[in-house]
Amino acid sequence: MESEATARTEILFPAREFNPAPVYIGGLGALGGHTAVALGKLGVANLNGCDRDIVSPPNIGTSIYGPANVGYTKASQCQAIVSSATSVSMRAHDCFIQEQDLEGVVMICVHDMDVRKEILFEHCTPRNGVQRVARVFEGRMSAETITIHSLDPGEDAHLNEWMRFWFPQSEALPALAGCGETPVGADYTAAIAGRLMAAMFVRWFAFETGRVRNAPNQVRYDLSTFEGKAYYW
DSSP, rough: OHHHHTTTTTOOOOOHHTTTEEEEEEEHHHHHHHHHHHHHHHHHHHHEEEEOOOOOOGTTTTTOOGGGGGTSSEEEEEEEHHHHHHSOOEEESSGGGGGGGGEEEEEEEOOHHHHHHHHHHHHSBTTTTBEEEEEEEEEEOEEEEEEEEEEEEHHHHHHHHHTTTOHHHHOOOOGGOOTTTTSSSOOHHHHHHHHHHHHHHHHHHHHHHTTSSOSSSSEEEEETTTTTEEEOO
């Protein structure tokens, strides 16, 4: 069943070559939920979703959740949705991603800019000369704009470039805030952002395995103009 389910994506992402490496998603709201489904469709077997928040009615219009999911943890409900829509059984962690012993690939989809920085620098960078997290993907979105970063947490150049686009949460403008913090939002933006994050993951793995010559470190897309651009560090 699993091999048949991913037969049409195998040429883009040979899941058997990547598995059983773990992928951790921090934040399972609008962006994180769509990312989890996209990775499940690709056949990422060791998929871990981390979020202790509860699904609330406003989540219905901007995420994968429906009325039946309201009142339950996002982790448990995302797990159920991924299991029903893909061949993967995602592991649900009703906790913050910082509480996990991270390794493999980490996808940061939380809304708070200060927490993003904490996850990256305190939980993903090498410790005592040992690098356990191979790649970090970090996504941001407003009502109609998307920015996805892909970086090696062991490369100072990548960390320095990422810091150029970071700002404290206290300086975030309401209309420009990250996913989960914006007063207006759209499911179509979150769906595109989640698939874009998955696409950057696929491109990175293709680069790591010698299938392509490069992989972008930052992708920006504006749905109001339908324009996008990739940047390489």
